[in-house]
Amino acid sequence: MIPAPFRYLRADSAAHAVDLLGEHGDEAKLLAGGQSLLPVLKLRLADPAVLIDISRVPDLSYIRVDGDEVAIGAATRHRDVVESEELRREVPLLPHVAGYVGDRQIRHRGTLGGSLVHADPAADLPCAVLALGATFVVEGPSGQRRVDAGEFFQGYFQTAVGADEILVEVRVPRTGGAGWAYEKFVRRSNDWAIVAVAAVDGRVALANMGETPLRATATERALAGGASPAEAAASAAEGTSPIEDMHADRAYRAHLARVLTERALVTAAG
Amino acid sequence: MSVMGTRVVRVEDPRLLSTGGVYTEDLRDPRLTGALHLGFVRSPLAHARVVSVDAAEALAAPGVVAVLTAADLGLPAAPPMMPNFNPAMTLPALAGDVVRYAGEPVVAVLCEDAYQVEDAVGLVDVEYEPLPFVVDMRAAARDEVLLFPEAGTNTVCTFGAEELDEGLFEGCEVVVTREIENQRVAVASMEGRAGAAVPDDDGRLTLWLSTQAAAMSQGAVAGWLGLGPEQVRVITPDVGGGFGAKIGADPEHVVLAAAARHVGRPVRWTETRSENLVAMCQGRAQVNTVTIGGTRDGKVLAYRLDVLQDAGAYPRFGAFLPALTTMMAAAVYTFPKIETRARSVVTNTTTIGAYRGAGRPEATHAIERGLDLFAAEIGMDPAEVRRRNLIPRFTEPHATSTGGFYDTGDYPEALDRALWASGYDDLRAEQARRRERGDEVQMGIGLCVYVEITGAPLGPEASEVAEIQVHADGTATVLTGTSPHGQGHATAWAMLAHEETGIPIEKITVEHGDTDRIPDGTGTFGSRSLQQGGVAVQQASIELVELARQRAAQLLEADPSDIVLDKDRAALQVKGSPTSAVTFAQLAEKEPLGVKTKFVAPGPTFPFGAHVAVVDVDTRTGKARLRRLIAVDDAGTVLNPLLCEGQRHGGFAQGAAQALMEEVRWDADGNPETSTFASYPFLSATEVPSFELVEMATPTTYNSLGAKGIGEAGTIGSTPAVHNAVVDAVAHLGVRHIDMPTTPQRVWTAIQEAAR
Amino acid sequence: MKIGTTVNGAARQDEIEDRLLLVHYLRDRCGLTATNVGCDTTSCGACTVLLDGESVKSCTVLAAQVDGREVTTVEGLSADGADPHPVQAAFRQEHGLQCGFCTPGMVMASVSLLRDNPKPTEQEVREGLEGNFCRCTGYHNIVRAVLAAADGVSS
Numbered sequence A: 001m002i003p004a005p006f007r008y009l010r011a012d013s014a015a016h017a018v019d020l021l022g023e024h025g026d027e028a029k030l031l032a033g034g035q036s037l038l039p040v041l042k043l044r045l046a047d048p049a050v051l052i053d054i055s056r057v058p059d060l061s062y063i064r065v066d067g068d069e070v071a072i073g074a075a076t077r078h079r080d081v082v083e084s085e086e087l088r089r090e091v092p093l094l095p096h097v098a099g100y101v102g103d104r105q106i107r108h109r110g111t112l113g114g115s116l117v118h119a120d121p122a123a124d125l126p127c128a129v130l131a132l133g134a135t136f137v138v139e140g141p142s143g144q145r146r147v148d149a150g151e152f153f154q155g156y157f158q159t160a161v162g163a164d165e166i167l168v169e170v171r172v173p174r175t176g177g178a179g180w181a182y183e184k185f186v187r188r189s190n191d192w193a194i195v196a197v198a199a200v201d202g203r204v205a206l207a208n209m210g211e212t213p214l215r216a217t218a219t220e221r222a223l224a225g226g227a228s229p230a231e232a233a234a235s236a237a238e239g240t241s242p243i244e245d246m247h248a249d250r251a252y253r254a255h256l257a258r259v260l261t262e263r264a265l266v267t268a269a270g
Numbered sequence B: 001m002s003v004m005g006t007r008v009v010r011v012e013d014p015r016l017l018s019t020g021g022v023y024t025e026d027l028r029d030p031r032l033t034g035a036l037h038l039g040f041v042r043s044p045l046a047h048a049r050v051v052s053v054d055a056a057e058a059l060a061a062p063g064v065v066a067v068l069t070a071a072d073l074g075l076p077a078a079p080p081m082m083p084n085f086n087p088a089m090t091l092p093a094l095a096g097d098v099v100r101y102a103g104e105p106v107v108a109v110l111c112e113d114a115y116q117v118e119d120a121v122g123l124v125d126v127e128y129e130p131l132p133f134v135v136d137m138r139a140a141a142r143d144e145v146l147l148f149p150e151a152g153t154n155t156v157c158t159f160g161a162e163e164l165d166e167g168l169f170e171g172c173e174v175v176v177t178r179e180i181e182n183q184r185v186a187v188a189s190m191e192g193r194a195g196a197a198v199p200d201d202d203g204r205l206t207l208w209l210s211t212q213a214a215a216m217s218q219g220a221v222a223g224w225l226g227l228g229p230e231q232v233r234v235i236t237p238d239v240g241g242g243f244g245a246k247i248g249a250d251p252e253h254v255v256l257a258a259a260a261r262h263v264g265r266p267v268r269w270t271e272t273r274s275e276n277l278v279a280m281c282q283g284r285a286q287v288n289t290v291t292i293g294g295t296r297d298g299k300v301l302a303y304r305l306d307v308l309q310d311a312g313a314y315p316r317f318g319a320f321l322p323a324l325t326t327m328m329a330a331a332v333y334t335f336p337k338i339e340t341r342a343r344s345v346v347t348n349t350t351t352i353g354a355y356r357g358a359g360r361p362e363a364t365h366a367i368e369r370g371l372d373l374f375a376a377e378i379g380m381d382p383a384e385v386r387r388r389n390l391i392p393r394f395t396e397p398h399a400t401s402t403g404g405f406y407d408t409g410d411y412p413e414a415l416d417r418a419l420w421a422s423g424y425d426d427l428r429a430e431q432a433r434r435r436e437r438g439d440e441v442q443m444g445i446g447l448c449v450y451v452e453i454t455g456a457p458l459g460p461e462a463s464e465v466a467e468i469q470v471h472a473d474g475t476a477t478v479l480t481g482t483s484p485h486g487q488g489h490a491t492a493w494a495m496l497a498h499e500e501t502g503i504p505i506e507k508i509t510v511e512h513g514d515t516d517r518i519p520d521g522t523g524t525f526g527s528r529s530l531q532q533g534g535v536a537v538q539q540a541s542i543e544l545v546e547l548a549r550q551r552a553a554q555l556l557e558a559d560p561s562d563i564v565l566d567k568d569r570a571a572l573q574v575k576g577s578p579t580s581a582v583t584f585a586q587l588a589e590k591e592p593l594g595v596k597t598k599f600v601a602p603g604p605t606f607p608f609g610a611h612v613a614v615v616d617v618d619t620r621t622g623k624a625r626l627r628r629l630i631a632v633d634d635a636g637t638v639l640n641p642l643l644c645e646g647q648r649h650g651g652f653a654q655g656a657a658q659a660l661m662e663e664v665r666w667d668a669d670g671n672p673e674t675s676t677f678a679s680y681p682f683l684s685a686t687e688v689p690s691f692e693l694v695e696m697a698t699p700t701t702y703n704s705l706g707a708k709g710i711g712e713a714g715t716i717g718s719t720p721a722v723h724n725a726v727v728d729a730v731a732h733l734g735v736r737h738i739d740m741p742t743t744p745q746r747v748w749t750a751i752q753e754a755a756r
Numbered sequence C: 001m002k003i004g005t006t007v008n009g010a011a012r013q014d015e016i017e018d019r020l021l022l023v024h025y026l027r028d029r030c031g032l033t034a035t036n037v038g039c040d041t042t043s044c045g046a047c048t049v050l051l052d053g054e055s056v057k058s059c060t061v062l063a064a065q066v067d068g069r070e071v072t073t074v075e076g077l078s079a080d081g082a083d084p085h086p087v088q089a090a091f092r093q094e095h096g097l098q099c100g101f102c103t104p105g106m107v108m109a110s111v112s113l114l115r116d117n118p119k120p121t122e123q124e125v126r127e128g129l130e131g132n133f134c135r136c137t138g139y140h141n142i143v144r145a146v147l148a149a150a151d152g153v154s155s
């Protein structure tokens, strides 16, 4: 299948991308790795008139330790996240989770920023950055602003990044030696999660248990109060409203959330 | 040294691995220069009246040459393919007033460029008026919503007993009964359907098709267009898998041909995967009600199989599948009484056709799952129950009460070998330990013993043609009626010709699939190729040697009986005098040297085997993982183990995928839910283990090679084995049955329900 | 728009439609038809080629995006087609292909995998090929072929 016609433009900096977005307005879409956007265009679920390619902007692709955080350029590819020594040392959850995204070919193209802004509730990385409590640096016509993880994911495939804005950087706190784990439940290895759970340093996030990735706050509270993994996990599905699809109904998803949370907590405590 | 039974690597591979095959879409034939591209507007609804078609916007779009409806092409609907089908259920090439499944082609669009087609298809405005629909076969059988009101029923045809025998289970100590679904799966060959058509100046049509049976495609297309078969030439490029769904002609193929004639230009067509998953014929789709009665010590006394077949929207081969299912109901067992009954119904879904095994996997699955239910009821090991009912070894044909006529078989031996190779007792011991410990991950062991029918003719006789020609440069051409699409006939047939003539394998070229070159070929389906097509090649080679012997005798002035074949030199020589010799090439230089022959088999053959599957099931999530698959697949004498094993491996994965993953689904509104590879759970390398193959070869007496068919056996054995293993893993928790696919949610739900 | 690429070692310039997919650029403009399309959803891997040495799904890359970059298809794998690449040789030796439709993509994915992990375990091979579907082989001989190529058995 083939996308509807569009104009292809290449941005050479974040600011250039913002300019182009301003110029073309709602007609335009940013293109990073294209691993979510191009399938959408091929199935003709969207037909932007202009694509602004940011995948080759050199200063959007980097990983560097910056104080208590690691700063990651939005156009950093999954592969580079997986292989980053800094991340493996400072935030081991993130490269581990990036390794679950799609398959090797997809990780050779897809980017951290693309995955986060695409904001599929079933995706891996949104869940991971939520558990990590990342901060997002967003650039728009009036300059840069910072968004907390808790504010970033706003709805089904919706984030705090406006149509005239670009995500430029993701800042993840260094978790160092804190316990962490990721439990992804799939039928086939390169599928999106039916349910997934990321746990790090007493924080727990769930994928595909609602319209956005969600923090399992009841579980986190129980943990903070000294509950065992099994006890804390019992409330993992509290306050969630997962979809029903051909893989799982609501009750089963809730059950999976509890089982996976318990397993993640056991591993993280490990 | 004989090449028979050796692992000759494939001669077709260097090309496929370097420049790639030439599949239909890859054709750069000069006759296709400037070809238009064909696309289809397809129904988004399961059942609707077509109110109007507005093509104005599409016609105004760049590159659009024609927008054609059923009325424009004037193609008649095809009559039902079997005499016992309801005659009102005809198949249109393009939908006329009514669409009967989501995905049905309604309008054909022709453009100069492939990219333009997709744009233009979206611009055709078809207005539909939704009709009540029925996608579930059980509901369809109630005839509340009719697909063909003029038929007065959704029933296409019935098979078997008219009245059930009330007393069938009299005298049985135990009777178990259960409805067992054999869910619909997608064929999903990696290459979808594709074709290219060129109207020739003389009114003939040249058609390249991704097909498994060129002559049948030729007959079907010509018949539909109202032409004589000789007016259509079908050429088969490389074919990227078929699995039964590329036999004959689909509506799209006929529209392709008709459109090319209509505009008088070459036209090409390649479907997308999204089209393929809603419009290529699909497979299986049965609900089988199985009833087994017997004694508490494991002897089955009576078996009833009641089949409901979903034929999809238009009755094609799928409606006929129950004939094969009921015929194979007797399976490998000595059941004294068997009763079968079947009904095929139409539904507002994709048409059902042949898919790897076509009717036989369903028979095997029904009885093998049913026997496990029986075993569970009497508390006996499933292996033991099978042993107590297996037909003993036989060497003379064994007739079954359901119409099977098994050529040769040794089912107890197959079971024993599979059990032994699996370490069955150790597996059961490990299972017992895990159960005792109450592990989260439990294991299941599943068995299947099967017999199937291969090489069954679609027409009056089971036969295939072959021709061999030797050329003056020492090369030879084999023309075969079979139609390889992965099976390796170029290698296997060259081995056979080499074995008889001595002409080196690398000098033998195998041609197939061109109805001008091989007008009376049949094709490749039903695991028929080696046992009929291969045997024909062997026979042609033997006849060639005989012809060469006569000619050599004349030339060398010797008695034919004194002429012997020197395979090392591909030559004929006078016995005892090596210098008095002539090569095939030299004979061919003098006058054309070739023979054409046909092998007629005495009948179909019946390969058999036994599979053991081992699965791990996470009882907290319900997820099953296939850990081991141990398989005996006895298809008689093996020509090339490399090819034979490859067929088995592919079959195992497809069969296991049905047990674990695959299912074509519609939502409550009749929309396809599995129309892409993102949603249809095609399994990857991570979901299967390496397979464990056990050898066993019981030759057939029906052909000189002793070969039966192996193309479908792997699929037939593995589905029930894996399915039984999943149920077995949670049997100790009180679960007796879980329908396929055994998804995590289903397994988990079954565990919850059993605990209640 | 205009792009300049290096395809299988040869530099070229092309005027293309902005929406042209890399796979169609290779097939229809470069005449390299080994690379196949098997799906619409970036699922099957039949279209896998190397972009600057890394495996990518060419159905999900725009030709415009490879401007100034290097693409390798299975046609360009063995220098001038003489000696097959060890992965090609192993696929033949182990019967890792049947209909051949998935094969060019499978081979390119395997080449990329072995570049990153020259001595993979069976499990690593299976996971490394999770983005490539095959309907014919059940993956058994594909996995063996990749392991054999890693071992240098067939080279």
Ligand SMILES: Cc1cc2nc3c(=O)[nH]c(=O)nc-3n(C[C@H](O)[C@H](O)[C@H](O)COP(=O)(O)OP(=O)(O)OC[C@H]3O[C@@H](n4cnc5c(N)ncnc54)[C@H](O)[C@@H]3O)c2cc1C
Pocket (backbone or CB within 6 Å): A029, A030, A031, A032, A033, A034, A035, A036, A037, A038, A039, A054, A074, A075, A100, A101, A102, A103, A106, A109, A110, A111, A112, A113, A114, A115, A116, A117, A118, A122, A123, A124, A125, A161, A165, A166, A167, A168, A190, A191, A192, A193, C041, C042, C043
């Ligand atoms: C077969 C398949 C399997 C997959 N499996 C998984 C999986 O298991 N788990 C998973 O999490 N994902 C999976 N994915 C999704 C995918 O890998 C990621 O979502 C993808 O990599 C997104 O990144 P990208 O760079 O390709 O984004 P693109 O496709 O280029 O863009 C995605 C969206 O984000 C916007 N965007 C991109 N970058 C920015 C930016 N810097 N600022 C603002 N907006 C931006 C785009 O405009 C677009 O709307 C899978 C995809 C496929 C095709």
Ligand code: FES
Pocket (backbone or CB within 6 Å): C036, C037, C038, C039, C040, C041, C042, C043, C044, C045, C046, C047, C048, C057, C058, C059, C060
């Ligand atoms: S065609 Fe590219 S992944 Fe299927």
Ligand code: FES
Pocket (backbone or CB within 6 Å): B190, B240, B241, B486, C096, C097, C098, C099, C100, C101, C102, C103, C133, C134, C135, C136, C137
């Ligand atoms: S060899 Fe046919 S799909 Fe892989």
